[in-house]
Structure formats: C-alpha cells, structure tokens
Amino acid sequence: MFLKTFRKGIHLPGHKGLTSSLPIEILPSPQQVVLPLSQHIGAPAEPLVSVGDQVLLGQKIAEAQGMVSAPLHASVAGKIIAIEPRPHVCGKMVTAIVIENNRTDEWAPEIFPRHLDPERAESDEVREIMKEAGLVGMGGAAFPTHVKYNLSPDQPIDYVILNGAECEPFLTCDHRLMVEKPDRIVFGLRVMLRAAGASKGYIVIEENKPDAIAALNRAVQGYPIEVVPVKAKYPQGEERMIIYAATRRVVPVGALPAAVGVIVNNVATAFALAEFIQSGRPLISRIITVTGNGINQPKNLEVRIGTLLEDVLNYCGGFKGNPGRIILGGPLTGSAQYRLDLPIMKGTSGILVQTEAETPKTAPSVCIRCGKCVDACPFNLLPNFLGLYCEHDQIDKAEAYGVLDCRECGSCAYVCPARRPLTQMFKNTKNKIIAAKRKTS
Amino acid sequence: MSDSKILVSAPPHIQSELGTKNIMWMVAAALTPAAVASLLFFSWRALVIIGISVFSALLTEALCELMMKRPLTVSDGSAFVTGLLLALTLPPTVPWWIPALGSAFAIAVGKQVFGGLGHNLFNPALIGRAFLVLSWPLLMTTWQWPTSSLSWAGTQMDAVSGATALGLLKEGFFSNNSLSLPYLQMFYGNISGSLGETSGLALLLGAVFLLVYKIIDWRIPLAYLGTVLVLTTLWGQDPLFHLLAGGLILGAFFMATDYVTTPVTSGGRVIFGIGCGLLTALIRRFGGYPEGVCYSILIMNAITPLLDRLTVPKRFGEVKKDG
Numbered sequence: 194m195f196l197k198t199f200r201k202g203i204h205l206p207g208h209k210g211l212t213s214s215l216p217i218e219i220l221p222s223p224q225q226v227v228l229p230l231s232q233h234i235g236a237p238a239e240p241l242v243s244v245g246d247q248v249l250l251g252q253k254i255a256e257a258q259g260m261v262s263a264p265l266h267a268s269v270a271g272k273i274i275a276i277e278p279r280p281h282v283c284g285k286m287v288t289a290i291v292i293e294n295n296r297t298d299e300w301a302p303e304i305f306p307r308h309l310d311p312e313r314a315e316s317d318e319v320r321e322i323m324k325e326a327g328l329v330g331m332g333g334a335a336f337p338t339h340v341k342y343n344l345s346p347d348q349p350i351d352y353v354i355l356n357g358a359e360c361e362p363f364l365t366c367d368h369r370l371m372v373e374k375p376d377r378i379v380f381g382l383r384v385m386l387r388a389a390g391a392s393k394g395y396i397v398i399e400e401n402k403p404d405a406i407a408a409l410n411r412a413v414q415g416y417p418i419e420v421v422p423v424k425a426k427y428p429q430g431e432e433r434m435i436i437y438a439a440t441r442r443v444v445p446v447g448a449l450p451a452a453v454g455v456i457v458n459n460v461a462t463a464f465a466l467a468e469f470i471q472s473g474r475p476l477i478s479r480i481i482t483v484t485g486n487g488i489n490q491p492k493n494l495e496v497r498i499g500t501l502l503e504d505v506l507n508y509c510g511g512f513k514g515n516p517g518r519i520i521l522g523g524p525l526t527g528s529a530q531y532r533l534d535l536p537i538m539k540g541t542s543g544i545l546v547q548t549e550a551e552t553p554k555t556a557p558s559v560c561i562r563c564g565k566c567v568d569a570c571p572f573n574l575l576p577n578f579l580g581l582y583c584e585h586d587q588i589d590k591a592e593a594y595g596v597l598d599c600r601e602c603g604s605c606a607y608v609c610p611a612r613r614p615l616t617q618m619f620k621n622t623k624n625k626i627i628a629a630k631r632k633t634s
Numbered sequence: 635m636s637d638s639k640i641l642v643s644a645p646p647h648i649q650s651e652l653g654t655k656n657i658m659w660m661v662a663a664a665l666t667p668a669a670v671a672s673l674l675f676f677s678w679r680a681l682v683i684i685g686i687s688v689f690s691a692l693l694t695e696a697l698c699e700l701m702m703k704r705p706l707t708v709s710d711g712s713a714f715v716t717g718l719l720l721a722l723t724l725p726p727t728v729p730w731w732i733p734a735l736g737s738a739f740a741i742a743v744g745k746q747v748f749g750g751l752g753h754n755l756f757n758p759a760l761i762g763r764a765f766l767v768l769s770w771p772l773l774m775t776t777w778q779w780p781t782s783s784l785s786w787a788g789t790q791m792d793a794v795s796g797a798t799a800l801g802l803l804k805e806g807f808f809s810n811n812s813l814s815l816p817y818l819q820m821f822y823g824n825i826s827g828s829l830g831e832t833s834g835l836a837l838l839l840g841a842v843f844l845l846v847y848k849i850i851d852w853r854i855p856l857a858y859l860g861t862v863l864v865l866t867t868l869w870g871q872d873p874l875f876h877l878l879a880g881g882l883i884l885g886a887f888f889m890a891t892d893y894v895t896t897p898v899t900s901g902g903r904v905i906f907g908i909g910c911g912l913l914t915a916l917i918r919r920f921g922g923y924p925e926g927v928c929y930s931i932l933i934m935n936a937i938t939p940l941l942d943r944l945t946v947p948k949r950f951g952e953v954k955k956d957g
Contacts, residue, residue: 446951518641524648559752564898572950603646617644
C-alpha cells in the first residue's frame with residue numbers, strides 16, 4: 194500500500210513505546226496555578242481580576258486584546274494571590290495571574306453546554322465560541338484559533354485538516370486523545386467545517402498509530418470526513434507538509450494555508466472546541482506527555498493549565514538519576530528549560546527529560562558538504578550553504594537562498610554529521626532580517 | 635537538583651548517530667576489501683605501500699596543523715582515507731618513497747593549503763596521484779602481473795612486468811584479438827593494475843556497504859558508470875571491459891563521491907557523474923593516456939561550485955517571480 198506523505202524529511206526513532214499504551218491520567222489539581230497572560234501568539238490578555246479576588250473554575254480572568262489574542266480562564270477555583278511577572282518558557286519574566294487553589298473545583302455559573310448543531314451553526318457564532326473558549330493551536334504554535342477562521346470571502350476554504358500526525362518522537366498525547374476521545378474530536382471537526390464553509394474534513398494520522406486510525410475511522414462514519422493514514426516521517430505534522438500529504442496542494446511561500454483553500458488545526462484543538470460546546474468547559478486543561486529516559490514514571494496526563502513543571506514531575510516519580518536536559522515539547526522543536534517553576538501552558542504538548550548520557554556536549558565542526566541536510570530539508574532549501582552564509586553574516590545571500598522559508602523543523606541539524614547548529618543559525622538570521630525590515634518600513 | 639547540571643540548548647535536542655568521524659572510518663572500512671585483495675594479488679609489498687602512504691598522510695596532516703597552530707584532526711579519519719585511497723591508485727612496483735611523497739603532497743597541497751577538511755576544491759588523493767604521474771611518469775606506469783614472489787631487495791625487473799588492460803587496449807592489442815582477458819578474471823582482480831583498482835568484486839563489496847548505509851549517494855556512481863557504458867557501446871567498444879578495466883569502479887564509488895569536492899544538489903550530482911563519464915570515455919578513446927579516471931574527476935571537481943550554483947532546487951511553494 195502506498196501511503197501518502199511529503200517529499201524528503203527524515204526517519205526518526207520514535208521512542209513512543211514509553212507512553213503510547215498508557216491511558217490518560219488526571220493529575221490532581223495543584224495547590225497553585227500560574228497563568229501567564231501571554232500563552233499564545235499575539236497580544237497578551239488583559240486581566241479582569243485583581244489580587245484578593247475569589248474566582249470560580251472556568252471563570253474568565255483575562256480578556257483578549259486586539260486582533261490576535263485569546264482570553265484566559267481560571268483553571269482552579271480559589272483566590273488570586275498575585276498578578277506579577279513570573280518565569281516564562283520564553284526565558285523572560287512575563288506577567289502572570291497566580292491562583293491559590295481552594296480545592297472546591299466549583300464551576301463558574303457561565304459554564305453550561307451550548308446546544309449547537311454542528312451542521313447548522315453560523316460561522317460568526319462558531320468564531321465567537323472559539324474565542325470565548327480561549328482556544329489556541331494546541332500543537333505547539335499557540336495561534337489563536339478564532340483568528341484562523343477570520344476568513345476573507347475571496348478565499349473560500351475547501352478542506353479543514355486535523356493534524357493527528359504527532360511526528361515528534363516521544364510525544365503520545367495526541368495519540369491517546371485520538372484513541373480515547375474520537376467522537377469529541379470528530380464533533381469539533383464538524384463544527385470547524387461549518388465555520389470554514391468547507392466541504393470536507395481530513396484527519397491525518399501517521400501509520401504508526403493504527404489504534405487511533407481505527408478509532409477515528411469508526412467515529413467519522415456518516416460525516417464528510419476522511420481519515421488519512423500517512424507515512425511515519427518527520428516533519429509530517431508541519432503545516433505545509435500535512436497539507437501536501439493530504440491534498441497535494443502546495444502553499445506558496447509567504448502565504449497562509451487559506452490561500453490554497455485549507456485550514457489546519459490540531460486534533461487537541463478540535464477536542465477542546467467540542468469540550469466547550471458540549472460541556473461548557475473553556476480551555477483550562479490539556480493533555481501532555483511526560484516522558485523520556487530521565488523520568489521515573491512516564492505518563493500521559495490531563496493537567497490544569499498553569500500547573501508548574503515540578504508538580505507534574507513529582508507526580509511522575511521525579512527524575513531518574515541526574516537529568517541532562519528538560520525539554521518542553523518534542524525533541525526536535527521543543528525548548529530546553531532549566532527551572533521547574535515554569536507553568537504548563539495551552540501550547541505545551543509534553544515534558545521530555547533526557548538523561549545526562551543523552552545530552553553529549555558535542556562541538557560543531559566544519560561542514561564537509563555531505564549533503565545530508567539537502568536530502569533532509571522538506572522545504573528544498575540548501576541548509577549547508579545557508580549555514581555558511583549565516584555563519585559569516587552574509588545575510589543578503591542567506592535571504593536569497595531562502596532562509597526566510599525555513600520553518601525550523603530541525604531536520605537538517607538532526608542529520609548533520611558535523612553537528613552544526615543549522616536550525617539555530619537560521620532562526621537568528623531570520624530574526625535579524627525581520628528586524629531590519631521592520632526598521633526600514 | 636543542586637549538583638546536577640541541566641543543559642539549555644537550542645533545538646533539535648537529538649542528533650543522528652552518524653558523525654563526521656564515523657563516516658570517514660566507514661569509508662575506510664569500505665576500502666578494506668580492496669586493500670585485502672591487493673595483498674592477495676601483489677603480496678606483502680601492497681601492505682607496505684599502503685602503510686607508508688597512510689602514515690605519511692597522517693604525519694603530514696599533523697605537521698601542517700602544528701605549523702598553522704590549528705587543532706589536530708588526525709583522528710577524524712579523513713587523512714587516513716586520503717592515504718589509503720592514494721595507495722590504492724599506485725602500481726605495486728613503485729619504490730617506497732613514492733607513496734610517502736604522494737601522500738604528503740596530497741595532504742599538504744591538496745588539502746591543508748585550502749584550509750583543511752571541508753575547504754579543498756580537489757580530491758586530495760587524486761591531487762597526490764596527478765602529482766606523482768606528472769613527476770615520475772615511468773615509475774607510475776611500470777606494472778606487473780599479480781605474483782607472490784616480490785621483494786624490495788630485488789630490482790623491479792624481477793617482477794613479471796606487464797601492461798594494464800587499458801594499456802593493452804591503447805596500444806591496439808585487442809583490436810586484432812591477439813590478447814583478451816576473461817571478464818571473471820578481471821572482476822576478481824587477478825590482472826595487472828594499481829593496487830586497489832583491479833578487483834571489481836572487492837570494490838563493489840565496499841560500495842554496497844556505503845550505499846546501504848547511505849554514506850554515498852547512488853546518483854554520481856550510476857551517472858558516471860552509465861555514461862561510460864553508453865558511450866563505449868556507441869563507439870563499438872566492449873562496455874563491460876571498460877567497466878572492469880582501470881580505475882573506473884574505484885573512481886566512481888570512492889573518489890567521485892567525495893563529499894567535499896562534489897556537488898550537494900541531486901541535479902548537480904547527476905551532471906557531475908555524467909561529466910566524469912564523458913571525460914573518462916573521451917580520454918580513454920582519444921587521449922594520450924590509456925586511463926582517464928583521475929583527470930576526469932579532478933576536472934569535474936573544478937566546476938563543482940558552478941554546478942551547485944546552477945542546480946539550486948526550487949523551494950517548496952516557490953512562486954516564479956514575474957519578469
């Protein structure tokens with residue numbers, strides 16, 4: 194059988210066996226949650242509460258600001274004990290609302306199921322629901338979902354694709370969600386199809402998750418939705434690659450998927466949308482995978498947004514030996530962190546703890562022009578040349594060779610035998626180019 | 635927590651196990667069957683030549699780097715491979731100083747003056763060989779048929795001397811069918827020629843290893859060999875003979891696939907292979923030398939940067955700019 198896929202890319206050891214068969218456990222709500230006002234791409238939310246206020250579970254505590262933003266909801270019931278800068282995943286201090294849990298889990302009165310018929314809903318209504326639910330892309334990018342559906346009428350949408358590829362090694366949170374909650378995911382997709390005015394939905398899953406494929410195939414019966422098994426290859430879950438695999442459409446560089454009539458959402462985002470409509474729960478918790486050889490009990494967990502890493506890690510039996518590296522997200526695109534007082538945010542898909550042995554400190558060496566990066570780059574760039582240009586600050590040449598088209602999937606740096614930090618160099622150069630463009634415009 | 639060190643670094647946080655060093659030593663391993671074959675056909679003399687060549691390459695690399703106050707890279711395997719490759723292109727009759735001088739030149743002039751690994755324009759081993767052929771043409775073209783009784787003490791005349799298969803072809807021996815070689819003998823390598831080029835079997839064993847582990851790309855060897863086969867067939871020559879004679883297999887799989895001196899793009903690699911094949915066939919047919927692998931690859935090395943520039947692939951989603 195020929196499985197759909199994209200061109201190039203890399204084959205990675207999956208390491209998913211650590212957690213792929215473990216049912217989702219619910220992490221007991223923590224004593225305190227820290228909710229940064231900026232958990233999404235765009236403007237930070239504006240607090241609606243003050244220190245000392247009592248809040249109920251699911252109550253909106255910060256409002257979206259401007260065009261691209263998302264509101265924030267209390268993930269525990271209790272008392273606001275601080276609104277102050279707290280450590281953030283980005284490395285800086287970011288204002289966060291801190292709630293002391295009163296352990297009542299008393300729901301706010303505005304939490305009630307919306308009786309919405311997915312096939313009859315109006316686009317505006319759904320967008321408002323997405324916004325009120327505080328939805329952001331839960332695959333990692335955390336782009337506010339309702340903004341994605343803010344479509345111009347001259348760009349009709351044909352397909353909505355749910356991303357269930359989960360191509361990052363180690364992570365299994367989407368996998369477990371698809372196995373355990375297929376009906377809710379399909380419900381969410383039906384609503385999304387209606388919001389986009391799309392005629393067909395795809396749920397794209399890598400073939401290494403046959404149980405998820407089977408579960409969703411049962412759940413899509415009777416709906417204009419197709420489950421698409423694809424090759425297990427990295428970066429299959431990258432937005433443009435998943436669009437190509439499912440529809441053979443190529444998103445032009447610099448354009449959004451809507452330009453080719455497609456919207457992509459993560460399966461967890463569709464699930465969160467269904468949760469809000471069917472139970473009234475806004476985005477106050479999410480599924481994460483806690484995994485790696487440096488953790489005693491790897492798990493798939495449902496955690497309240499704002500739970501600190503140390504609370505999650507303690508629940509998983511703590512570190513096995515000395516941790517070498519602690520990564521939020523997957524090993525290819527996740528961010529390494531050194532403090533444990535960081536909160537789980539809406540876009541956090543997992544915590545990966547590597548052992549010291551798994552974090553060798555290799556020094557980069559000279560490019561030997563092996564071309565492995567060229568064979569790996571799914572965007573057909575020449576990372577070896579880009580790397581040299583970036584290294585020597587030849588920014589105009591780097592731009593001419595398409596550094597701005599790099600999506601930082603990490604494939605080139607993964608395969609590089611000289612251990613050159615290609616992805617990092619591209620990221621830095623992209624930032625320089627974008628900063629220079631801002632200055633001139 | 636207090637005494638443990640947590641690494642903070644940019645993604646990706648995992649890397650493939652294949653490092654530069656592994657690759658170089660895998661290439662060296664892939665050349666081992668050919669080295670063993672040379673020992674079988676040309677006795678311990680082959681081992682001495684290989685040993686001197688490799689030692690000279692490593693020593694020159696270390697001396698150059700000490701002189702330039704650069705970090706020592708002797709253990710990365712690349713100088714080892716250069717020394718080994720050069721030895722395999724030498725006739726078994728050469729005096730001991732030939733491999734010593736050839737490897738020193740290959741490393742010093744072919745590689746270190748350009749800035750060391752990754753920066754050289756030409757294949758260092760072939761630079762060494764070209765230097766030796768130009769400087770001592772007679773020594774570099776004195777051949778012998780495989781024998782097991784050969785000593786350094788005895789003069790080279792003691793050896794059973796004999797032209798290479800391509801030499802015989804050049805001199806017109808085969809046109810009147812006065813002499814021909816069975817393919818199987820050529821494939822095993824029991825014929826006159828350079829140490830490591832005679833045994834197609836041993837070389838292909840190594841080549842398959844490199845292809846299976848994706849150390850080398852199939853495009854260059856396939857385009858190279860294919861072009862030679864097509865051209866010699868068109869010219870009414872025996873393509874299989876051309877494939878097995880001379881250094882074509884050694885060159886196509888181990889020299890024309892050198893990372894540093896060949897294109898990185900797929901298109902560039904195909905053109906590179908075709909160019910090598912075209913030049914090799916032309917030199918063999920019309921040139922003054924019986925063999926053309928070395929110069930073909932060196933010439934194509936020279937236009938590698940151009941090939942890379944001309945074959946930049948279209949980016950995913952790239953839109954043609956108007957005008």
